[in-house]
Amino acid sequence: MAVKKLNLAVFISGRGSNLQSLIDACSDPEFPANISLVLSNRPEVLGLQKAENASIPAITVDHKNYESKALFENALQAELEKHPVDIICLAGFMRILSAEFVARWGGKIINIHPSLLPDYKGLNTYERALADGQDKSGCTVHFVTPEIDDGEIIIQKEVRILPDDTPDILAKRILVQEHIAYPEAIRVIAKSKGSGEL
Numbered sequence: 001m002a003v004k005k006l007n008l009a010v011f012i013s014g015r016g017s018n019l020q021s022l023i024d025a026c027s028d029p030e031f032p033a034n035i036s037l038v039l040s041n042r043p044e045v046l047g048l049q050k051a052e053n054a055s056i057p058a059i060t061v062d063h064k065n066y067e068s069k070a071l072f073e074n075a076l077q078a079e080l081e082k083h084p085v086d087i088i089c090l091a092g093f094m095r096i097l098s099a100e101f102v103a104r105w106g107g108k109i110i111n112i113h114p115s116l117l118p119d120y121k122g123l124n125t126y127e128r129a130l131a132d133g134q135d136k137s138g139c140t141v142h143f144v145t146p147e148i149d150d151g152e153i154i155i156q157k158e159v160r161i162l163p164d165d166t167p168d169i170l171a172k173r174i175l176v177q178e179h180i181a182y183p184e185a186i187r188v189i190a191k192s193k194g195s196g197e198l
């Protein structure tokens with residue numbers, strides 16, 4: 001029996017390689033989701049081009065044009081209401097969403113983070129893992145709560161840290177796993193919601 005696919009809104013701020021991994025996953029007819037909207041808070045970033053190349057509605061809501069976070073988020077919400085959206089996927093989105101916005105979308109916002117949470121929340125995850133002499137790191141897809149990088153974990157991928165790793169080398173190795181993890185996380189959510197059983 002055909003079951004409704006999940007509609008994703010993907011929020012970006014930059015190059016959009018995780019967006020591309022979701023676009024690629026959605027090109028498989030068996031994948032349980034479609035991307036209905038790509039939204040960037042920064043104009044003219046590479047990720048917007050990737051969305052346009054895939055004929056996905058792509059818009060910029062530039063936070064600099066709004067006097068407050070509340071007004072910025074009202075504009076985000078207005079764009080979301082123009083499209084069918086079941087899940088918001090943060091994919092390198094560099095704005096912190098307010099507790100009000102997160103509550104409004106209760107349990108329907110997910111994020112990808114380049115560390116094995118709960119380790120290394122926040123920025124500079126590669127530098128910090130290397131400085132601590134860790135022998136592994138990785139990435140996490142998790143539900144978003146008002147607390148940064150803190151919600152329930154959906155999926156994690158481990159990556160070995162090698163003796164000669166620099167932050168850039170480690171970031172590249174983790175990114176390969178991010179591109180596998182995000183589509184997998186969508187499959188996990190779809191399964192839990194009974195979606196995508198085509």
Ligand code: GRF
Nearest residue numbers: 015016017018092112113114
């Ligand atoms: C990724 O490393 C992601 O984990 C982090 O921001 C980066 C975004 O990269 N939250 P991209 O824009 O998806 O290429």
